[in-house]
Amino acid sequence: MLTIGEFSRTCFVTKKTLRHYDDIGLLRPAHVAENGYRYYTVGQIRTMRLILRLKAYGFSLPEIAAHLANPDSTALSQKLVEKQRLMESERDQTERVLRRMEQDIEKLERNVDIMEQNITVTTVEREPQTIFGIRKNISVQDFQELFGELYAAAGKKGLQPLGGPMAFYHDEDFNAEHTDIEVALPVAAGTPGSRELAGGLHACSTLVGPYDSDAFTAIYAGLMQWIDENGYHVANSPFDSYVKGGPEVDPKDYVTEVYFPIAK
Incomplete structure (x- = not known):
C-alpha cells in the first residue's frame, strides 16, 4: 500500500x-x-x-x-474521436488567429489601418424563390446540427434541392446562446412545407475562405456601412448563401455570398 x-x-x-x-x-x-x-x-x-x-x-x-x-473501449474510442475533432478545430482557429496577427503586425509596421475593410459590395435584383427550411432559437454552437436536421427532413420528404443551403438571421440583436436562425434549401415551387422568399433589391458581398467569425463580421460591417452611405435601409432579414462548401471542399476554397435585402 x-x-x-x-x-x-x-x-x-x-x-x-x-x-x-x-x-x-x-x-x-x-x-x-x-x-x-x-x-x-x-x-x-x-x-x-x-x-x-x-x-x-x-x-x-x-x-x-x-x-x-x-x-467501454468502443465508447471511449468514439469519445476520443470527438475530442480529437474539437481540438483540431480549435488548433485551426488558433492558426487562423496567428496568421491574422502576423498580417496585422505587418500592416501596422507600414502604418496601415488594420480595421480597414476592403470588401466589394454589389447590388443584386433577386427573383422570388421557394425555400424549404427549419427555424429555431438555438446556440450558435448548434448551427451545424441544424443543417443536419434540415437535410434529414428534406431527405425524409424526398425533396431535391435546387441550390446550395442558406442561413437567415432573424434576430434584432445577437445572442450566442439564444439566436433565431433559419436554415433552408431552394426547392421547386409548391413544395409542401415550403415558403416563398421575397425577391427585390439586395446588397451583396462574397466571402472566399473558411467560416471565420472575424471575416464574417468584416463582411457584415462593410455591407452595413455601404447601405448607410448610399441612403438605403435593411428591409428584411439578412442571409448567407453557401455557394461552395462542405466536407469535400478545402475550407480555403469555400465561397459564401452574404445578402442584405435593402430599400430606400
Whole structure:
C-alpha cells in the first residue's frame, strides 16, 4: 500500500487533488485508516494515469467518472474521436488567429489601418424563390446540427434541392446562446412545407475562405456601412448563401455570398 504522499509523488498529483477526487468519488483510496490516513494500491496508479491522460484530452471530470464506472473501449474510442475533432478545430482557429496577427503586425509596421475593410459590395435584383427550411432559437454552437436536421427532413420528404443551403438571421440583436436562425434549401415551387422568399433589391458581398467569425463580421460591417452611405435601409432579414462548401471542399476554397435585402 502507498501513503497518500507516496501516491502523490509517484503520480505527480497534489494531495489536495487526491482528496478532491476522493470527495467526488472519482478515485477513492483503497483503504482509509482509523486516523483518517489514506492509502492507495500500486494498481491504482494506472487509474490515476488514465485520469490524467483523459484530462489532457479535454475530458471533464464527470465524463472521466462515467468511463471509470462503465469502462467501454468502443465508447471511449468514439469519445476520443470527438475530442480529437474539437481540438483540431480549435488548433485551426488558433492558426487562423496567428496568421491574422502576423498580417496585422505587418500592416501596422507600414502604418496601415488594420480595421480597414476592403470588401466589394454589389447590388443584386433577386427573383422570388421557394425555400424549404427549419427555424429555431438555438446556440450558435448548434448551427451545424441544424443543417443536419434540415437535410434529414428534406431527405425524409424526398425533396431535391435546387441550390446550395442558406442561413437567415432573424434576430434584432445577437445572442450566442439564444439566436433565431433559419436554415433552408431552394426547392421547386409548391413544395409542401415550403415558403416563398421575397425577391427585390439586395446588397451583396462574397466571402472566399473558411467560416471565420472575424471575416464574417468584416463582411457584415462593410455591407452595413455601404447601405448607410448610399441612403438605403435593411428591409428584411439578412442571409448567407453557401455557394461552395462542405466536407469535400478545402475550407480555403469555400465561397459564401452574404445578402442584405435593402430599400430606400
